[in-house]
Amino acid sequence: MAECLWFLFYDKKLLLLEEAKQFHGIPLSERAPLPSESRIHDLGHFQGIPCKALHIAVIPPEFPCALTDLRASYDILGRELYLLAGKGSQLIHWDCSTQFCSWCGAKTHAATPLSKRCAACGREFFPLLATAIIVLVRKGDSILMVRANNFRGDYYGLVAGFLEPGETLEECVRREVHEETGLAVKNIRYFGCQPWPYPNNFMVGFTADYASGSICLQEEELCAGQFFPRNALPNLPPPLSLARQLIDWWLEHPEDQPPLR
Numbered sequence: 001m002a003e004c005l006w007f008l009f010y011d012k013k014l015l016l017l018e019e020a021k022q023f024h025g026i027p028l029s030e031r032a033p034l035p036s037e038s039r040i041h042d043l044g045h046f047q048g049i050p051c052k053a054l055h056i057a058v059i060p061p062e063f064p065c066a067l068t069d070l071r072a073s074y075d076i077l078g079r080e081l082y083l084l085a086g087k088g089s090q091l092i093h094w095d096c097s098t099q100f101c102s103w104c105g106a107k108t109h110a111a112t113p114l115s116k117r118c119a120a121c122g123r124e125f126f127p128l129l130a131t132a133i134i135v136l137v138r139k140g141d142s143i144l145m146v147r148a149n150n151f152r153g154d155y156y157g158l159v160a161g162f163l164e165p166g167e168t169l170e171e172c173v174r175r176e177v178h179e180e181t182g183l184a185v186k187n188i189r190y191f192g193c194q195p196w197p198y199p200n201n202f203m204v205g206f207t208a209d210y211a212s213g214s215i216c217l218q219e220e221e222l223c224a225g226q227f228f229p230r231n232a233l234p235n236l237p238p239p240l241s242l243a244r245q246l247i248d249w250w251l252e253h254p255e256d257q258p259p260l261r
C-alpha cells in the first residue's frame, strides 16, 4: 500500500500534525492517521503522492494535532496543497449534505467517486457548485472597490455576486455592478477563475471599464464603495482570493487587457 497525504477534516477545520514538517503538517502514511466511518475521497496527487480526504468525527484527546481554518491554511500550506485541501473540504461537504435523497428522503449510497444514488427512487446526486462572478472595474487610473457588510477583515474587495438561473456570466457582471453600485460597465473580459470552497462556490473573474452612472451603494450588501486611485488603495483582500489576483495583475499591467489563458 502506497503512502498517501491525508487531508483530515474535523468540524470543517483541517487537522495538521506538528511532526509532519515535510508537508507543512499534512500527515503522510499508508493508512489514515485516525479511524473514521466516513468515506475516503481521492483528491489527485501532490508531487506524485496520492492525496485523500476524510471527515473525522472524534479526535482522541492525546492525539497531537492542531486544527486550522481552511482560509488560514493557505499561508501554511502554499497554493497547491491549499487547493487540494479545498477540494477535500468541498467533497466532504457534498458527501455530508447528500446522505439522504432530497426528493424522497431515502438513504443515498455512493455510485461513483463523484456521484451518489438514492436507494429508493434511483435519482443521482453530483457535487453542485454555486458560480459567482467577481469584477475589477477600471476608470482611468482608479478601480472600483467595495466593502461588503459581511467582510471579516478591514479590507476592501471587488464587486462580486452569484450567477442567477437563466443568466450568462457577462449579464451577471453587468447586473451585479449595477445592483451594488448603480454603475454601468463595458468591455467585459475574462480574467481567470478559481474554486472557492466556502462551502461550494466557484469564482469567475473579469475586468471591465466604467461606462456611465454615479455611485449609489446597495446598502443591504455594502457599507462602503468608491473608486480608488492606484497610489491610494485601501487594505487589499488576502492573497488567496481571486480579487487580490485581479488587483495585483492590474497594478502590474494598468494599461493591458487580461492575458489569454
Ligand SMILES: [Zn+2]
Binding pocket: 101, 102, 103, 104, 105, 106, 118, 119, 120, 121, 122, 123
Ligand atoms: Zn429518492
